[in-house]
Amino acid sequence: MKNLERKLSEFFDKEVLFILKIKPKDRVVLIYDADVDGVSSAAIALSGLEKLGIKNVRLVHKDWRVTNNLSGLVAKFDRGIILDVPTPVIEKQLKKIKKELLVIDHHPSKDVGSKNIIYINPGLKRREIYQPVSYLTYKIFSKIVDVTDKEWLAVVGTIGDYGFEDCKDLLRKYLEIKKKEDVWRTELGKIAMMINGAIAVLNPRKTLEILKPIKDLDEFKKNRKIKIASKKFDNEFERVKIEFKKNLEIYVDFDLIFSEIKTKFSRIGSTLSTYIATKYPNKLIIVLEKLNGNYKIHGRMENGKIHVGKLFEKLCDGGGHREAGAGMIKAVEINKLKANLIRKLGNFTGKRR
DSSP, X not given: OHHXXXXXXXXXXXXXXXXXXXXXXXXXXXXXXXSHHHHHHHHHHHHHHHHTTOOOEEEEEOOXXXXXXXXXXXXXXXXXXXXXXXXXXXXXXXXXXXXXXXXXXXXXXOOOOOSSEEEEOGGGTOTTOOOOHHHHHHHHHHTTSOXXXXXXXXXXXXXXXXXXXXXXXXXXXXXXXSSGGGXXXXXXXXXXXXXXXXXXXXXXXXXXXXXXXXXXXXXXXXXXXXXXXXXXXXHHXXXXXHHHHHTOEEEXXXXXXXXXXXXXXXXXXXXXXXXXXXXXXXXXXXXXXXXXXXXXXXXXXXXXXXXXXHHHHHHHSOEEOSSEEEEEEEGGGHHHHHHHHHHHHHHHHSOOO
């Protein structure tokens, strides 16, 4: 058997070989991030696995309980696939896992691959490359099985996580735009926003279950559950935009726009920060989303002048990409956060408050 695997490894990439080695009887856990990219990539992977005869799959979307006990969760299964879960968040847990894992991510990270972990992250080869996990998952499964009925979803997931320049070989089939900022005016950009709203209103699991059997855009457009959920999200989004303006703080010297909101739906804060950032690409946008005794922090800076993910690593043990980051703090730490943020921005701009 080992000789066969050795021969196969000469012809297949390690991630393809991992999937081919999954047996129909294996218990597989599929863990995915709870955003458009994460849910889309999970739908692509689940569809591909089922076409390969692998149906004993447990779906789990990322939340704090999963990231805090990832090793305990994976231990209950024969194999695991982790999609779009930021590697730095789960790095310590990954070291404890003995089961075979395929981890596909695109967040800035060091290589966490090991004897039992196949780690796919294009950023390891070239730091600035940006290919969302929907794009990567579609490319990987396309080498093994026909998943062309999920190509549209791969494009939507890629758009949903702001993939563009490094994904044009796929996107050009569906988009006729030259600038990434124009993507939200396209039909697929609007569909990405609809899926974002469905995730917030219905939850990631139900949205995934809706998306998995859909074969094309026409079928998606007829889905009533997505339409209703998206409308609810849009109504709440309009309310929150007014709240954002009411609590607005502008720090002109530091190119900073800062505000606080409270909402009944997840993903509103993330969507709002992106919306504001597209209107003010040269400003750092910080949206605080109040959650019980905590604040979830969303940060965006479209021009990439400041690496938001690295800034959030230092501010609140968060992280992210150059243009977008997120983190969490306790409500009592809000004034300390503001002071630290102003100080760090002052160091960057050479200005002081």
